[in-house]
Amino acid sequence: xxxxxxxxxxxxxxxxxxxxxxxxxxxxxxxxxxxxxxxxxxxxxxxxxxxxxxxxxxxxxxxxxxxxxxxxxxxxxxxxxxxxxxxxxxxxxxxxxxxxxxxxxxxxxxxxxxxxxxxxxxxxxxxxxxxxxxxxxxxxxxxxxxxxxxxxxxxxxxxxxxxxxxxxxxxxxxxxxxxxxxxxxxxxxxxxxxxxxxxxxxxxxxxxxxxxxxxxxxxxxxxxxxxxxxxxxxxxxxxxxxxxxxxxxxxxxxxxxxxxxxxxxxxxxxxxxxxxxxxxxxxxxxxxxxxxxxxxx
Amino acid sequence: xxxxxxxxxxxxxxxxxxxxxxxxxxxxxxxxxxxxxxxxxxxxxxxxxxxxxxxxxxxxxxxxxxxxxxxxxxxxxxxxxxxxxxxxxxxxxxxxxxxxxxxxxxxxxxxxxxxxxxxxxxxxxxxxxxxxxxxxxxxxxxxxxxxxxxxxxxxxxxxxxxxxxxxxxxxxxxxxxxxxxxxxxxxxxxxxxxxxxxxxxxxxxxxxxxxxxxxxxxxxxxxxxxxxxxxxxxxxxxxxxxxxxxxxxxxxxxxxxxxxxxxxxxxxxxxxxxxxxxxxxxxxxxxxxxxxxxxxxxxxxxxxxxxxxxxxxxxxxxxxxxxxxxxxxxxxxxxxxxxxxxxxxxxxxxxxxxxxxxxxxxxxxxxxxxxxxxxxxxxxxxxxxxxxxxxxxxxxxxxxxxxxxxxxxxxxxxxxx
Numbered sequence: 001x002x003x004x005x006x007x008x009x010x011x012x013x014x015x016x017x018x019x020x021x022x023x024x025x026x027x028x029x030x031x032x033x034x035x036x037x038x039x040x041x042x043x044x045x046x047x048x049x050x051x052x053x054x055x056x057x058x059x060x061x062x063x064x065x066x067x068x069x070x071x072x073x074x075x076x077x078x079x080x081x082x083x084x085x086x087x088x089x090x091x092x093x094x095x096x097x098x099x100x101x102x103x104x105x106x107x108x109x110x111x112x113x114x115x116x117x118x119x120x121x122x123x124x125x126x127x128x129x130x131x132x133x134x135x136x137x138x139x140x141x142x143x144x145x146x147x148x149x150x151x152x153x154x155x156x157x158x159x160x161x162x163x164x165x166x167x168x169x170x171x172x173x174x175x176x177x178x179x180x181x182x183x184x185x186x187x188x189x190x191x192x193x194x195x196x197x198x199x200x201x202x203x204x205x206x207x208x209x210x211x212x213x214x215x216x217x218x219x220x221x222x223x224x225x226x227x228x229x230x231x232x233x234x235x236x237x238x239x240x241x242x243x244x245x246x247x248x249x250x251x252x253x254x255x256x257x258x259x260x261x262x263x264x265x266x267x268x269x270x271x272x273x274x275x276x277x278x279x280x281x282x283x284x285x286x287x288x289x290x291x292x293x294x295x296x297x
Numbered sequence: 298x299x300x301x302x303x304x305x306x307x308x309x310x311x312x313x314x315x316x317x318x319x320x321x322x323x324x325x326x327x328x329x330x331x332x333x334x335x336x337x338x339x340x341x342x343x344x345x346x347x348x349x350x351x352x353x354x355x356x357x358x359x360x361x362x363x364x365x366x367x368x369x370x371x372x373x374x375x376x377x378x379x380x381x382x383x384x385x386x387x388x389x390x391x392x393x394x395x396x397x398x399x400x401x402x403x404x405x406x407x408x409x410x411x412x413x414x415x416x417x418x419x420x421x422x423x424x425x426x427x428x429x430x431x432x433x434x435x436x437x438x439x440x441x442x443x444x445x446x447x448x449x450x451x452x453x454x455x456x457x458x459x460x461x462x463x464x465x466x467x468x469x470x471x472x473x474x475x476x477x478x479x480x481x482x483x484x485x486x487x488x489x490x491x492x493x494x495x496x497x498x499x500x501x502x503x504x505x506x507x508x509x510x511x512x513x514x515x516x517x518x519x520x521x522x523x524x525x526x527x528x529x530x531x532x533x534x535x536x537x538x539x540x541x542x543x544x545x546x547x548x549x550x551x552x553x554x555x556x557x558x559x560x561x562x563x564x565x566x567x568x569x570x571x572x573x574x575x576x577x578x579x580x581x582x583x584x585x586x587x588x589x590x591x592x593x594x595x596x597x598x599x600x601x602x603x604x605x606x607x608x609x610x611x612x613x614x615x616x617x618x619x620x621x622x623x624x625x626x627x628x629x630x631x632x633x634x635x636x637x638x639x640x641x642x643x644x645x646x647x648x649x650x651x652x653x654x655x656x657x658x659x660x661x662x663x664x665x666x667x668x669x670x671x672x673x674x675x676x677x678x679x680x681x682x683x684x685x686x687x688x689x690x691x692x693x694x695x696x697x698x699x700x701x702x703x704x705x706x707x708x709x710x711x712x713x714x
Contacts, residue, residue: 120621123577
């Protein structure tokens with residue numbers, strides 16, 4: 001294998017792995033737009049939805065039935081999360097209580113999953129592609145499932161950009177984000193917009209879950225929490241609240257990880273994300289695509 | 298409102314504290330007279346146990362619990378130890394070292410407890426042995442593979458007086474894998490998880506390759522447990538021209554390694570520690586497992602099973618049926634049971650045998666009786682201990698197994714070159 005091919009292999013794989021982070025970062029963005037809340041329950045949502053889908057699959061139901069049930073349940077949980085752990089806190093705009101409350105819901109889901117399905121790894125069957133399916137690009141074999149995630153991350157980014165910039169919903173979301181009370185005065189049902197944003201975010205967690213779980217092959221109650229952290233780093237790197245940023249941040253993080261693994265040391269590969277987080281928070285806290293928010297008090 | 302919140306918080310805290318150290322006391326005491334309990338001490342023999350009964354590693358804790366309970370049932374049905382029924386108190390540590398240490402303190406505070414069956418996992422193992430050692434309490438080490446649990450200064454030095462190990466020690470597994478790789482391949486690629494288990498195990502293997510075969514591994518890479526992609530590690534190993542990949546790791550990660558090898562076209566054999574024989578590997582990698590070679594205690598792979606293994610298998614099947622621990626094959630228990638159920642069963646049986654022979658519940662007497670155990674036939678091995686040898690599983694008990702296809706089914710068969 002030539003050194004160029006090795007480098008390309010690392011970069012392409014990095015893009016694929018990064019797509020997973022992007023997909024998660026997109027989920028963070030939606031709730032951030034409407035409430036400035038980062039839902040730290042997002043990771044366990046990913047896990048919980050894939051667990052529900054898996055349990056219906058194991059009961060012999062086909063994908064086409066299991067997936068809608070899983071999505072319906074996770075969307076309802078998203079609604080509950082908003083009602084229970086976010087809405088009561090929005091009364092205090094300066095409160096950071098949502099960090100604890102959303103994380104709390106996440107930990108609760110994690111514990112609930114251990115109770116229902118046990119704490120051990122459960123095998124997740126292949127979805128759409130087999131685990132061994134690959135696509136050859138410039139002689140480099142890329143996992144088809146990873147590419148599917150990459151395509152999905154791109155599609156979601158484009159959809160979001162479109163919704164935010166071209167539709168009345170996007171404008172409503174922006175208005176709510178800017179000032180929920182004023183938006184209400186203008187006739188926008190702020191509460192419904194906020195609730196919907198959490199439900200859409202939960203839906204995205206579900207999409208991420210069933211696409212990512214087959215890559216890991218097995219899922220445990222901790223599954224979502226681990227990747228959520230990396231998704232969060234991706235969101236911060238790209239600029240939280242920006243769809244382009246989510247995509248770019250995720251892909252960049254993936255590529256950096258793989259390059260560090262390939263050229264420096266594989267033991268440094270996983271720690272590098274946190275180094276990036278520290279650096280970006282210190283030097284460019286708004287990320288690459290984030291907009292500097294000036295708040296009048 | 299504020300008072301109300303404080304009250305609710307108080308109640309929650311109380312609830313959490315009450316739940317956090319739930320003891321699972323499995324009293325095997327027969328329906329003894331509910332008298333004042335004054336002669337209870339003479340009626341029962343009580344042992345204590347802490348293990349990962351719940352949590353992500355409950356496969357070991359729950360398995361160990363079942364093993365110990367099966368042994369207790371067997372002994373109690375036959376009249377107990379010198380007429381005394383056996384009782385066990387099991388605490389849950391979820392494989393968290395601090396919790397395990399607390400549990401041990403709690404168990405040691407009970408004057409009725411005469412011996413401890415130790416936790417699963419090297420972390421909790423290392424956290425608890427100093428406590429039992431300081432008290433001189435007999436400590437049966439079941440799962441932790443790290444040598445230091447039993448031999449703090451290496452296997453050529455004296456073991457801890459109170460610790461007797463039924464675990465598959467790191468050095469034993471490394472010897473078998475290192476010798477095997479050294480004998481069969483010139484260019485060996487090494488890959489291990491970044492835990493103490495992975496690092497220390499791989500150090501031992503690399504050492505054997507260098508010392509016994511004068512071979513330097515062409516690549517040595519590591520990964521974090523639970524990571525989804527190992528392209529950089531595997532690409533480097535492939536670039537180095539490895540003819541075999543030797544892995545120290547757990548089943549779920551091995552599945553990802555194998556999938557990555559397949560995708561990258563790294564078409565060389567995969568040789569791995571006992572995780573290769575676990576269900577998560579088979580479930581995660583599917584057909585790709587074919588050809589993978591793993592090391593494991595061979596007892597449950599024998600055909601026919603030894604009388605002791607057969608007795609254990611029958612007892613397990615009768616009580617629990619064909620479940621996750623038993624494995625997919627209805628007629629034969631899976632090999633992995635040697636590492637999560639049979640090891641605890643053996644440990645408990647040997648302990649009870651020693652208690653019987655000692656005719657005493659004093660720690661020194663039990664230790665003496667344990668050290669005099671010779672050729673005691675268990676499920677995993679035939680056990681002999683001495684003052685200098687406190688571990689039971691040696692290289693002879695280990696075999697190499699390979700996944701082969703038989704008709705439509707994937708099976709594990711003893712490795713044949």
